[in-house]
Amino acid sequence: MNLFSPIKIGNYTLRNRIFMAPMTRSRSVQNNVPNALMAKYYEQRASAGLIISEGAQISTEGIGYPYTPGIHTDQQVEGWKRVTQAVHDKGGTIFLQLWHVGRISHSAFHNGKLPVAPSAVKPKGKVYTFEGMKEFETPRALTGEEINKIVKAYANGARNALKAGFDGVEIHSANGYLLDQFLHDGTNTRVDEYGGSIENRSRFLFDVIKAVSAQIGADKTGVRLSPSGTFNGMTDSNPQKHFTYVCEKLNAFNLAYLHIIDALEGDIRHGANVVELSMLRDAYKGILVTNGGYDKKRANAVIENNQADAVAFGVLFLANPDLPERFKTNSGFNEAHRDTFYTQDEKGYTDYPTMQK
Ligand SMILES: Cc1cc2nc3c(=O)[nH]c(=O)nc-3n(C[C@H](O)[C@H](O)[C@H](O)COP(=O)(O)O)c2cc1C
Numbered sequence: 001m002n003l004f005s006p007i008k009i010g011n012y013t014l015r016n017r018i019f020m021a022p023m024t025r026s027r028s029v030q031n032n033v034p035n036a037l038m039a040k041y042y043e044q045r046a047s048a049g050l051i052i053s054e055g056a057q058i059s060t061e062g063i064g065y066p067y068t069p070g071i072h073t074d075q076q077v078e079g080w081k082r083v084t085q086a087v088h089d090k091g092g093t094i095f096l097q098l099w100h101v102g103r104i105s106h107s108a109f110h111n112g113k114l115p116v117a118p119s120a121v122k123p124k125g126k127v128y129t130f131e132g133m134k135e136f137e138t139p140r141a142l143t144g145e146e147i148n149k150i151v152k153a154y155a156n157g158a159r160n161a162l163k164a165g166f167d168g169v170e171i172h173s174a175n176g177y178l179l180d181q182f183l184h185d186g187t188n189t190r191v192d193e194y195g196g197s198i199e200n201r202s203r204f205l206f207d208v209i210k211a212v213s214a215q216i217g218a219d220k221t222g223v224r225l226s227p228s229g230t231f232n233g234m235t236d237s238n239p240q241k242h243f244t245y246v247c248e249k250l251n252a253f254n255l256a257y258l259h260i261i262d263a264l265e266g267d268i269r270h271g272a273n274v275v276e277l278s279m280l281r282d283a284y285k286g287i288l289v290t291n292g293g294y295d296k297k298r299a300n301a302v303i304e305n306n307q308a309d310a311v312a313f314g315v316l317f318l319a320n321p322d323l324p325e326r327f328k329t330n331s332g333f334n335e336a337h338r339d340t341f342y343t344q345d346e347k348g349y350t351d352y353p354t355m356q357k
Contacts, residue, residue: 009257
């Protein structure tokens, strides 16, 4: 078994285990609607076993970055159709990532209204807005009723995703965004049924999974977690215990897959508190996708050793549209240009060459 072994995810048989990790690229310049340029970018990368799209907002409240696409208006659904059609025409499979940023936002995106979160805990640092960098604000804690509305917005996003031609969705519960803010106890100080114990803190995520699965089927639903993540100011008193619990509970949902951002060096590592992939592999019995700083060798090893079933590649796929072919032929790689990760045109987006060029 290696990166090139086919794999079954839900009812789809994928041609390889080289997945494209979700990556925000900020090219939805008009009304958060996907455009032809984005269709070209994803089409170029259709040889992935599975493409997971960049995060797409489930509502205007879920926005935290300029020029990111949504999945809550008819216009956005129409825009995404171009993307899914282009990928399908090349024989690819593509899931949409459902996103709500929670407190990682600013009132500048919301007509002066504060961003929402589990609790009024302010992120450190600054946020990038249309008017430049601004200090984060103290978010407003959601009411139980509002949480139920957001659960419905996730289900609506999933329904829209299928309307737009996606093969499934990935629920973004990682990297310090809304669902992750509920899971980690550093950002969730609630005393109602959504706070306190990990049973309570994970209630929102499980409600979202149930609602999305009821809408489109659990076999088309994936979940992304970052148990060791400290990105966006995440802290947790006992991530090993808490995330093992979450992974065990996820078994009951029969998901398409669970996607784990494995511990990375630097700012998204919990130090001594790191949650080892092997612990999560033991806890979770379904298809496990791993991600985070993998190269071909490490990725093949993790599959051969049965520590994961597939590997998602972020930056390598961003800079190498034909990544599977490069892996196959042991070729070199284009270098990624960080200064164009979030710019608005084709430069550093659709102009990374394939090997043939
Ligand atoms: C430009 C960029 C944008 C990203 N946007 C998202 C995103 O929208 N959703 C998400 O879950 N992760 C996002 N990530 C994280 C990646 O999916 C991935 O976890 C990270 O790049 C580590 O994998 P890698 O070492 O293979 O690049 C982003 C990463 C990059 C570099």
